[in-house]
Amino acid sequence: MIFTKEELELEFEIENEDVGQVITVKDGVAFVAGLDNLRVGEMVEFTGKSIFGMALNLEKDQVGCIVFGDDQEIKQDDQVIALNRLVDVAVGEELLGRVVDGLGLLIDGKNEITATLERKNAERKAPGVITRKSVAEPLLTGYKIVDSMLPIGRGQRELIVGDRQTGKTTIAIDTILNQKFYNQEDIEVFCVYVGIGQKKSSILNLQHLLEKQNALRYTTIVAATAAQSASLQYMAPYTGCAIAEYFRDNGKHALIIYDDLSKHAAAYRQLSLLLRRPPGREAFPGDVFYAHSRLLERACKLNENFGLGSLTALPIVETQAGDLSGYIPTNIISITDGQIFMEKDLFFKGIRPAVNVGSSVSRVGSKAQPYALKLVTGNLRYQLAQYREYQVFAQFDNDIDDVTRGVLNRGALLTEVLKQAPNAPMELYKQVIIILAAAYGFISPFIKDFKRDLSAILTYEAELFNFISQGSLNQLFKPIFELYHFADKEDFNFNKNPLLFCLKYFNAVFFVKQNS
Structure with a gap:
């Protein structure tokens, strides 16, 4: 890859101590002598080639530089100039898209950016504790x-x-x-x-x-x-x-x-x-x-x-093979x-x-x-962990008591509800409603066999979203669950909210539709 000075807007002064020469170059790394004042991360130019690099290794008699371009064009004894600046890049809203x-x-082949972009060092010190907030x-x-x-x-x-x-x-x-x-x-x-x-x-x-x-x-x-x-x-x-x-x-x-x-x-x-x-x-x-x-x-x-x-x-x-200890x-x-x-x-x-x-x-x-999501998830994590623990023992024993069967059924239901197709992110209010429907037992009556038939959940979810997207209902419920409306308001209570009534009404409609 070849760059020009105009592309990187390089301005520098060449001094005697800023010029060195290539000792060896191979596999994208060049060793250079004569650049005694170079800093780690500083840019260099291989003169006559319009190829740039960066100092990464400072040794007693030489500097190891990585090459941003075709290293085969660089030869032994080529001149190298220190540009007296760290590697920087163009930044700004013009880069969106x-x-x-x-x-x-x-590199997208679209029109060049005509505006003059601000430049920032690629490597910068992280903000200190005093500048941060929780x-x-x-x-x-x-x-x-x-x-x-x-x-x-x-x-x-x-x-x-x-x-x-x-x-x-x-x-x-x-x-x-x-x-x-x-x-x-x-x-x-x-x-x-x-x-x-x-x-x-x-x-x-x-x-x-x-x-x-x-x-x-x-x-x-x-x-x-x-x-x-x-x-x-x-x-x-x-x-x-x-x-x-x-x-x-x-x-x-x-x-x-x-x-x-x-x-x-x-x-x-x-x-x-x-x-x-x-x-x-x-x-x-x-x-x-x-x-x-x-x-x-x-x-x-x-x-x-x-x-x-x-x-x-x-x-x-x-x-590799699920090994987190790498x-x-x-x-x-x-x-x-x-x-x-x-x-x-x-x-x-x-x-x-x-x-x-x-x-x-x-x-x-x-x-x-968001507080609305916090309310409906409650002990969801505990229930799923309990389900997976019980599931291991349940596969060896068909004679299961009612309490254990309830845990397994609830876990299977929640696992199915939390499934999601790729490239289909779900809005917050939809997440809240479907998790609430699962947590409060609105979906369970429509599942005949928790071990084999959980396809009813997909139908229920699609019908529910279609139901709440209708006209006045959408105007009523969607604004309630926008991102920040209930992010930290602890006075929000589902029991005093018309959402539970909406779910009860939908279940009645869905039951009639399923049995008609």
Whole structure:
């Protein structure tokens, strides 16, 4: 990849001590002598080639630089100039709806941006404790199982972890899609998707999906595909974070998805080994923890003195055979504020999203959950955990008492209610209504066999949503459950609300319809 000075708007003064020469270059890494005043993270230019790089290894007699371009064009003894500036990228609202590479340059083939964009360092120090505020505003994913039991707040860092092909990316993408329900006239949450080591076709499919769902207008895609160099894959998450921080620092809200940090760690390992750094556990360099922590610590909620903006991070990590004790998963679990664990066995059983509630946790908890949803979920997590425990013993014994049978039936019902199709995030008021219907026993009378026939739940849900979407009923109930109406109002009580009467009336209508 070749860049020009005009593209990066580089302004620098060349001094004698700022010029060095290439000793060796191979596999995207160049060793340079003569740059004694270089800093880690500083940009260099390989003169006559219009190729740029970044200093990553400072040694006594030489500097190890990663190359952002075709290293085959660089030869031994080529001149290298220190540009006296850290790697920076263009940021701004003009990047919404666009696809950029690991250095923030447009790669979607659309019109160039004519406005002069602000530039920010790709790597910046995370906001200090004094600038932060506790997380309390909800960021809804649109998934019933996540929003009800693993709520995510604006400014939180929630890891999505699991084996490959278990639906990790789907949850992250649907979280972006779900923001369109709350991003109507005044956009609330700006999104940045960072694809690291993904196939180019996957990035194109994502772009088309977001365009089709009208979600690309508030989203920027940062793509460092598998075909690109390890240098660009290493830089991509820092570039995406700088783009997202622009919104946070201007008092707005942003969501960033790193898909995935396992491939980012592999790219960093490749560069580190080429730079002759000693390998450690699982062949990763010891500072891979620091590489991820300084990235994820930049996600936070700012306080009143700094604009009340927020940056929420959803890093994705791939495990091998469900092993959470791997080096990278344990590193990032210790950095983040909770994890959503996707289990392969649940996925193949048809329970999707395949979230293992027992191994998943949100350390912010119900503090960032809308109050209406908090009321209906209650002990939902406990009931599901009890169901899965009883289920293990029930398969060995057909002679089950009524109490145990009730627990199993209720658990089977709740498991089915919490299932959800991909790319179909659910609005908050719909989540509240269907979970309330399950929790208060409105669905149970329509299920004949809890062990074999749970298809009635899908019919009930579709008919219920169709019922409440009709004219005056929709005008009555939808505003009640909008995002912030009951986020923290503890005087809200379902028993004094007409919603229970609505469900009773619907059940009567549905019963007649089922038996006619």
